[in-house]
Every structure is written in structure tokens, then in C-alpha cells.
Amino acid sequence: MRTLTAWLAGLLFGLGLLLSGMANPAKVLGFLDLAGHWDPSLVLVMVGAIAAAALPFTWAKRQQRSVLGAPMQLPTSRTLDRRLIGGSLLFGIGWGIAGICPGPALAIVLSGHWQILLFVLAMLAGMLLFNALQRWRTP
Amino acid sequence: MTIDWLNFTPWSALAGGVLIGLAAGLFVVCNGRIAGISGVLGSLLSAGEGRAEKALFVLGLLLAPVLWSLFGRLPVLDFQTGWLGLLSAGLLVGVGTRYGSGCTSGHGVCGIARLSPRSLAATLSFMGAGFATVYVLRHLLGA
Numbered sequence: 001m002r003t004l005t006a007w008l009a010g011l012l013f014g015l016g017l018l019l020s021g022m023a024n025p026a027k028v029l030g031f032l033d034l035a036g037h038w039d040p041s042l043v044l045v046m047v048g049a050i051a052a053a054a055l056p057f058t059w060a061k062r063q064q065r066s067v068l069g070a071p072m073q074l075p076t077s078r079t080l081d082r083r084l085i086g087g088s089l090l091f092g093i094g095w096g097i098a099g100i101c102p103g104p105a106l107a108i109v110l111s112g113h114w115q116i117l118l119f120v121l122a123m124l125a126g127m128l129l130f131n132a133l134q135r136w137r138t139p
Numbered sequence: 140m141t142i143d144w145l146n147f148t149p150w151s152a153l154a155g156g157v158l159i160g161l162a163a164g165l166f167v168v169c170n171g172r173i174a175g176i177s178g179v180l181g182s183l184l185s186a187g188e189g190r191a192e193k194a195l196f197v198l199g200l201l202l203a204p205v206l207w208s209l210f211g212r213l214p215v216l217d218f219q220t221g222w223l224g225l226l227s228a229g230l231l232v233g234v235g236t237r238y239g240s241g242c243t244s245g246h247g248v249c250g251i252a253r254l255s256p257r258s259l260a261a262t263l264s265f266m267g268a269g270f271a272t273v274y275v276l277r278h279l280l281g282a
């Protein structure tokens with residue numbers, strides 16, 4: 001059952017990304033271009049998503065287990081550190097270069113454009129590089 | 140700044156956002172997990188727990204355009220970056236989201252929805268860096 005809900009959640013997530021317009025890198029760059037001809041659409045994507053997710057997360061925070069009996073795995077860390085901010089800044093620079101973040105990247109990777117294949121391969125390489133650096137720093 | 144009214148799509152943006160939020164809600168209510176794409180993908184690459192659920196979540200995401208195309212035309216995808224830009228952007232997004240423990244979905248949607256101060260700080264950081272990068276590339280360097 002949990003495998004089914006996981007699959008459904010991924011599918012619904014991808015359909016939402018496609019409908020929202022955020023799968024199109026040019027539209028994301030139009031949002032990030034504050035000084036140019038600004039397209040505010042992404043603000044509404046965030047507002048809609050946060051509003052719809054607020055109630056489920058408010059419920060989830062008070063539970064030990066999900067409705068299907070899985071342990072509730074919510075992050076507990078509350079410290080703002082260099083890794084969080086530095087990593088997010090690096091991510092933001094990459095996002096600003098191409099207008100693609102991980103969700104939309106996966107939602108369009110099967111679209112047949114070479115650009116997204118190259119981006120996703122580079123992104124996976126970046127994640128593997130992170131894993132390698134982690135292993136190297138903590139033997 | 141001028142508003143790009145021609146490309147502004149408030150209703151599809153809001154409706155798409157609500158779908159994204161419902162999907163994240165479904166995942167946490169049923170599976171007890173954060174629908175953070177970089178986190179799910181990263182832990183699939185490093186042999187974390189719950190691989191079957193995470194792999195199916197990713198599979199659903201990959202198949203979304205297939206389902207979509209049964210009912211209508213896929214949205215236009217306009218890439219404005221050359222190969223070198225795509226390569227460096229992908230690397231930065233991969234490393235950055237893992238160091239920062241999340242991306243637009245994990246921090247931006249799920250994190251803010253559960254009122255996490257860390258996620259708010261992360262979202263302000265990557266949005267700020269995104270705005271600054273586009274400003275430098277488009278308006279200072281004219282790329």
C-alpha cells in the first residue's frame with residue numbers, strides 16, 4: 001500500500017509541476033529575473049503548494065506514525081549552519097544559470113531534449129561527488 | 140522591474156502549486172516522508188532506507204509527462220542555456236542541494252509548510268542566489 005501511495009504522490013507531484021509551468025526553464029528564469037521583465041507565476045506556485053501542504057504537515061508533526069503505519073520521519077535539526085546556507089547558495093547559483101531545479105528536472109527528463117539529460121547527469125554526478133566527499137571527511 | 144503580464148499565468152500556477160502541495164501532503168500523511176526531490180534522489184544514490192518507496196516516488200515523477208501526454212500536449216520546454224551552462228548548473232544543483240539538505244520542494248514547499256526556520260533560511264538563500272545569478276548573467280554580462 002505504501003509503495004502505491006509513494007508512486008501516486010510522485011505522479012501527482014510531477015503533474016503539478018507540469019501544470020504550474022515550472023517545468024519550463026525559460027519560465028523559471030523569467031521569475032528569477034527581477035530586474036528585467038518579471039514573471040511572478042512562481043510566487044503563486046509556492047503559495048498554492050504551501051497552503052495545500054500546511055494542513056497535512058500540521059497533522060504530521062503531532063504524529064508518531066503515518067496513517068499507513070510508517071514512522072513519521074520529519075527533520076528535527078534547528079541549527080542554521082554554514083552547510084545549510086552555503087549549500088543553498090551553491091544550489092541557487094546553479095538554479096539561476098539554467099532555471100532548473102531537481103523536481104522539474106526529473107519531471108521532464110523523459111521529454112527527449114538532450115539539454116535535460118545533460119543537466120540530470122551532471123546533477124547526479126554532483127550528488128555522487130557529495131557522497132564521496134562525505135565518506136572522505138568521515139572515515 | 141516591469142511585470143511580464145503576457146507570460147504571467149496565475150491560475151495554472153496556483154492550481155499546479157496546489158497539486159504539488161497535495162502530493163507532498165499525501166506522501167507525509169501516508170508514508171511519513173518529506174517529498175524533497177533532492178533528498179529522495181540523494182538517498183537513493185547512497186543506499187539509504189526505504190529505497191522501494193523512494194524509487195516508486197521518483198518513478199511516478201518520471202512518468203508524469205507520459206500520463207499528461209495521453210490527454211494533451213506537453214508544455215513547451217525552452218532551454219536558454221548552452222552545454223557548458225547546463226553542465227555547471229547541474230553540478231552546482233547536485234552538490235548544493237545535498238550540502239544544503241534540500242531544494243525547492245524539500246525546503247521551499249515542505250519545510251515552509253511545516254514552519255521550519257532552517258528551511259526558511261535555505262529558501263531565502265537559494266532564491267537570493269538565483270536572483271543575483273540571473274542579474275549578473277543577464278544584466279551585467281549580457282549573456
